[in-house]
Structures are given as structure tokens and as C-alpha cells.
Amino acid sequence: MMKILFVDDEKKILQYLKILVNWEEHGYEFLTASNGKEAVDMLQEQQIDVMCLDITMPIMTGLDVLEWMSTRDFATRVVVMSAHDEFEIVKKAMLYGIHDYILKTDISRDNIIKMIDGVSAENEARRTNGQKDSLIAEYQVKEIYNETLAQFEHWLFQRSNTIPNLSVIDLPQQMPHYVPMIIAIENFDHVLERYAERDILEFDFVLKNIIQNTFQECKFLHVTEKSGAYAILLNMHNSYFFGSFTKTIQDKANQLHKSLSKFLDIHNSIYYVDEVIALSDVKDTFKSLEALHEMHRLKDDAAVHNLTEFMFINDSKQAGSQQFLSDLHAAFDQENFGSIELVMDQYIEQIFNEKIILTYDQFALMIHNAFYVFIEKKKLEFPNFNLTNMPNLEVMKATLRDFMLPMQDKELASSSNYIVNKAMMYIKNHYFEDIHLTVIAENVDVTPSYLSRLFPKIIGKSVVSYINEVRIIKAKELIENESLKFYEISEMVGFSSPIIFSTTFKKVTGETPGDYRKNYFANQKQ
Numbered sequence: 001m002m003k004i005l006f007v008d009d010e011k012k013i014l015q016y017l018k019i020l021v022n023w024e025e026h027g028y029e030f031l032t033a034s035n036g037k038e039a040v041d042m043l044q045e046q047q048i049d050v051m052c053l054d055i056t057m058p059i060m061t062g063l064d065v066l067e068w069m070s071t072r073d074f075a076t077r078v079v080v081m082s083a084h085d086e087f088e089i090v091k092k093a094m095l096y097g098i099h100d101y102i103l104k105t106d107i108s109r110d111n112i113i114k115m116i117d118g119v120s121a122e123n124e125a126r127r128t129n130g131q132k133d134s135l136i137a138e139y140q141v142k143e144i145y146n147e148t149l150a151q152f153e154h155w156l157f158q159r160s161n162t163i164p165n166l167s168v169i170d171l172p173q174q175m176p177h178y179v180p181m182i183i184a185i186e187n188f189d190h191v192l193e194r195y196a197e198r199d200i201l202e203f204d205f206v207l208k209n210i211i212q213n214t215f216q217e218c219k220f221l222h223v224t225e226k227s228g229a230y231a232i233l234l235n236m237h238n239s240y241f242f243g244s245f246t247k248t249i250q251d252k253a254n255q256l257h258k259s260l261s262k263f264l265d266i267h268n269s270i271y272y273v274d275e276v277i278a279l280s281d282v283k284d285t286f287k288s289l290e291a292l293h294e295m296h297r298l299k300d301d302a303a304v305h306n307l308t309e310f311m312f313i314n315d316s317k318q319a320g321s322q323q324f325l326s327d328l329h330a331a332f333d334q335e336n337f338g339s340i341e342l343v344m345d346q347y348i349e350q351i352f353n354e355k356i357i358l359t360y361d362q363f364a365l366m367i368h369n370a371f372y373v374f375i376e377k378k379k380l381e382f383p384n385f386n387l388t389n390m391p392n393l394e395v396m397k398a399t400l401r402d403f404m405l406p407m408q409d410k411e412l413a414s415s416s417n418y419i420v421n422k423a424m425m426y427i428k429n430h431y432f433e434d435i436h437l438t439v440i441a442e443n444v445d446v447t448p449s450y451l452s453r454l455f456p457k458i459i460g461k462s463v464v465s466y467i468n469e470v471r472i473i474k475a476k477e478l479i480e481n482e483s484l485k486f487y488e489i490s491e492m493v494g495f496s497s498p499i500i501f502s503t504t505f506k507k508v509t510g511e512t513p514g515d516y517r518k519n520y521f522a523n524q525k526q
Helices: 011-020 036-045 062-070 087-094 109-118 129-157 188-194 199-214 245-264 279-295 321-333 337-353 360-378 393-408 415-430 437-443 448-459 463-479 486-492 498-509 513-525
Strands: 002-007 028-033 050-054 077-082 100-103 178-185 220-226 229-235 268-272 304-306
Touching (some): 011 028, 011 109, 011 199, 028 036, 036 050, 036 062, 062 077, 077 087, 129 279, 178 245, 178 279, 199 220, 199 245, 245 268, 321 360, 393 448, 415 448, 415 463, 437 448, 463 498, 486 498, 486 513, 498 513
Parallel strands (some): 002 028, 002 050
Antiparallel strands (some): 178 229, 178 268
8 A cells, every 4th residue: 555645734624635535445555644744754764655755844944845855766756835925936946846736725625536546656766857848837827827817806796897808718608607605704704713814714615515515416616705604606507516507506515505604613604596697697696695604794694595595675555664763763762772763673674684785884874864963952962983884793782782781770881791701701610621712602692703802892802812811821731730740731721732732822822831830840940
């Protein structure tokens, strides 16, 4: 059995590659290294037949490994894994006679299988200067392909009215072949908090591969991230689905929704159409899907929604907004936030039951206008906030609540401080448990989204940062007890692993746990 070594400093990518292919079935023993130095050690210790090498890594880069190999006699065939913006580095790698390259964004089960099937014994002699030039030319063609995709994306989501020449990416422009779709990740700010800065790239990588595996029958699939939502365009030309197309697309959307929840642990909503459309209609359809997504900022239900089941209403009378505005003005006149919130919630429930598309921005404008009528009528001082700029319904409600509460009861004016103080107390009492934003929010009776925005507004730091600080303060006390091991302390203060504990400790204090203990006892002796 041959040995294949994947070298990448992103652990989740290595974990994903391990389960992506049945390596034994293809005759390979799967091995990994987290940096170039580990790869060099393994090359010296055992015969590696194929090495898939990341370019940008700490300690020892991919180019460093290739340069080291060039001074020695290795039969190992090398495939470089690169990002879109690493073309100049890849060209340098080609000078060392690499066998092939693969873009990280192109990693899928089919592409990996093609790659390992291509890296065979009879291809071992491939690598003349002319073949290197051919490989560079092939990469340049792919760069043109990606540039065309970028132009296409600009047309799709920006103000450009001119469709680019899409012949290079083989997209039919006349016949109806396309199915647009949007994935909205609920509480995307919270997702960003959960993943470290580098890990968010791994999150993006895994998410796109889940999408590709769900729709692997499609000839072309384009995915782009846009403000916490992922827009997907499926090309159904020459694609084949069994049974009813409408039911199949619905089943696929449900499968994608469940897979994202299961494998990435994210609340998500899927918005799709159950019919194929022409490329010229794709832009307008995406706008309609975005409007449906915007509507769901009013009600977070994390579900799958078919655009064709909803109605766009041009006449506000049909949407019942006149009765809503009348009820809203009456609620403001009562100077009672509870009444205002009840009217808002009842109207939201109504438009969802009737499947009428009303965007969050349209709803926010109605609330804003009613609020300012109330301000003028009561001759109050105009506030320094604008309700149309609130990021979501929870923040809008919280802003209105804080403004209206002093009129109801002066003692309740500090409700936001009360919520944050209650959350901080919960963290201090439960820091050693597996606590996170959702759990804390449930215990203070607010939504995770609202708490994640309110917390830094009141104390100047995120919920995650505060949890870590509380844990590290307690960890310092425990470190002063020499009988306790660091892994024991890590578990006692609520960290899931000693590595995360050590990394967080250094980030908060500037020292490793070992250095802190050493310096503490050194100071005690003075």
C-alpha cells in the first residue's frame, strides 16, 4: 500500500480530508503533518509516495520543504495545495518539479480522487521544462477562469448591468438552467466569535464542501459569501435528478439545512426557488430571495423556505399595514413598551401566516415613523439614535424599551445594566461548566443575538472575552498550588482542552501557565 502525506497547518482541513475519501480503497495509507518541519521528519523516516503540500505554513513553509527536497534524492511526487492569491508562489514551486497543484477552493471528493488517480507510477517521469511551462499555462487559464467568475459575481450582486463573457466558464446564457439559493446563518456574529480568526477560513472551507457534496449532480455550482449569508447558483444544464424536480430541490434544500446544523452546529435558514430560470432572470431572483431573507430578520425560525410560496405586495393596504400603524400609534400613546411590543409581534405573526414578503427595512421604517410622530406629539427631545439603523429586531426592541421604560417606572430605566449584571453573575457562578452565549442568554431571558450586542455596549468586551477573563483569574489562583497539574487546572476552570487553556492564558496574561507559575514562586522567594 502506498503512503500519501497531507501537510497543512489547518487541523480541520486535515480532518476533513481524512473522511473525504476511502483512502484504503484507493490503495493509500493516509498520513498528516501540521507543518513543513514535521513533513521533513516523516520524509526521512519512511517512504512517502505522494505528498500534498500547503504553501503557507509556520515553522517551515511549503517552498522550504521543496527546496530541502531538491538537494536530496526523493521519489516522492508532490502536489501543491494553494489559495487563489498565491499564483506567484506556486510558479516558484513549479520550478522544483512538482507533479500537480490543486486550489483549496476546488477540493472535493471527485477532484481529490482524480488527483490521486493521476499521480500514478507511470507519471513519475513527467517533469520536463516544457511540461513545467504547460503547468504554468494551465494555472494561468484557471486564473482567467477565476477572474471571469469575479466579474460574474460583480454583475450578480453589484450595480453592474452588463453580463460578462461567460464562455470561458461554459455557462449557457439563453435557456432556463439555473436555480438560485441563499443560506442565511443565524447570529453570524456569534459564529465569528466561536471560531478563531484563522478557523473562520476553515469554517468557510468545510461549509462550501458540504454544499458541493449536497449538489454533486450539478455541472456548475458557484458559492459566494455576502454579509453573513451564502448565495448559491446551481447550473442544472446536463444535470440529472431522479424523480420530480420540484420535490428533489426541496429535498436537497432540507438535506443541506440538516447537514449544516449537524456538522457545523449552526442555526441556518435556506431560501430557494423550485423552478429553473434563465441567466437573465437570476439577478432579480436573488433580489427576491434577499428580500425573503431580510423578512426573516423579523422572526428567526431557522427553517427552509420556498420563494414561490410567498407573495410580494405593492399595495400596503393588502398587507394590513394601515391597521397595524393605527394600532401602533395607539400603543405609543399609552407610553407602554409592553403594548408596543405586542402590536409589533402580532403584525409579524400576521404577515408570516399570510406569507407576505415584508422586509426588515420596510418594517423598521414603519416603526421609526410611528416613533417620531410620538416624539413630536409629546414634545420630547429627539433621541440620538435612528431605529432604521438597528441591525435586527431584538436591538430595535431593546432600544425602544430603554427609551420608554423611564416613562413607565424610573427604577426600571437601567434594564440593560440589569441584564448584563445578571449575565456576569451567571458566568462567575458557572465558569467551570461548558457555558456559551446561548446558555447564558437563556438564563437571563434574552436572545443570544441581543446579549452578544448588549454585553460589549455595557462593559466594552464580548461575552467570550469576559468568560475567558473570569476563568483565567481563577486559574491564576489554582496555579499557585504546585500540587495541581496544568491539565487539571484547565479542566477545573472550564476549558475543553489544555492546549486551548494555555493559548487563552497567554493571550490574556502575556505569559504561559508555566512561566506564570515559575515567576510567581520566584517572587515569593524574594
